Amino acid sequence: MKKNAGYVWLIPVWVLVFFMTGYCGMGICFAYSRSDYQQFQNAIIDHRNRLNKKFKKIRRPETRYVIVHTSELGLSSTLRVVSKGKQFKSGHSTPGGHAHYVIARNGRTYRILDKQYRADHAGLSMWQGKQDISAVSIGIELVGYHSAPLTDQQYRSAAMLIDILQRVYNLDDTAVLTHSQIAFGRPNPWFPKDHRGRKRCAKNFDRARAGLGPTLGFDPDVRNGRLLPDPYLADLFYGEQPVAAQVAATAPVSNRISKNNSAWAIAGGDYDSRTTVYVLPGDRTLRGDQINETIGWHLLPVNTKVLLDQEIEKKQVQVFQTPVKVITDRMTAWSHAGPAYRFDSTIYFLPSGRIFTGSRIPDWDDLPKKTRLIVGYQGPFHITDAVTPYGIAGQKYKDPGTVYYLPPGHVRTGDSITDFSNLPKGTQVYLPLDDIG
């Protein structure tokens, strides 16, 4: 074998270049080699057999677009919803098949439905006058939120997957669009006619990081008068300063109502959903489907906080009033804490009994269910024979905002503890940051 040792160097450079696809992002150019593509394709996890049996497979005669989504859920619930369908409180459900591919935060890619079939992913949608975009497109779900950064690994997988699909269907970069670009809504309190902005889905998708060139410079359906523009999205996708718009897309959007930030601007088409929760000044909470009959859309007080994708339980009011949040199927660390999920003032109590601060959490999707967390806290302060709860928290030691960790594994608020003289050894106290200094 030794005589062949230098053989590889005889391959001309242009042959290597031929097998590589350029990828430029954030000012740096990368390239994926043919073996990167092979590894990527071989590593796709096949979830096709998990599809809801009630889903009807219909061949898609034509493929004009690739539509990118953010799932607004963690990985396990994303996979379940796209395969099995959505369950609504009304009892109504969908038969699944809501994406062709899912890309997890670690870049792992799942095949949900064979790409030749129609997936129901775009809903009420229009592009270049054509409606029902699901009938002519591939749908890719990125696990994440439209207001949260996507990961490098997701962009890497998205770049390769989209490139492969573009070759298969002979699509140029303008055929790759986000759900927020193609969705439209019927008239509502803010728009008298059909309009853009029903979805904010994947508005944070950075095309350059996925190896894609720019989108069309204008919205064809707005230009032709078929739809009214959504001011926010119009600026984001087709504004004068695309770079500034990209920064705006990934910057956290304020979730508080103000003169320039309506419920619509924050929640889009989910403004009146029962999973959108409005926390009014003074902590009164209302669901999106209760606003119309109680306050009215144009009378929501300034500073009302809008929480998207909330899990609504019977104990809803309690859930919003206790500072101890729980990670569930639907509620991730991002849904509870937003960008603060990785602050040191966010404290995680894992089911295993371990305690972490936010900076030690790799990603919001990496936490097990039943993990509890508190946001905006300082501690731990240790209770000892010499240091009492009163010594730590003063008058507030039995307040609902004061949080106790009682070994092994109990997290309680001050108001729920009856006997402070008998706290277990190793009890810790956490205090809200607002109360300190």
Ligand SMILES: [Zn+2]
């Ligand atoms: Zn979407």
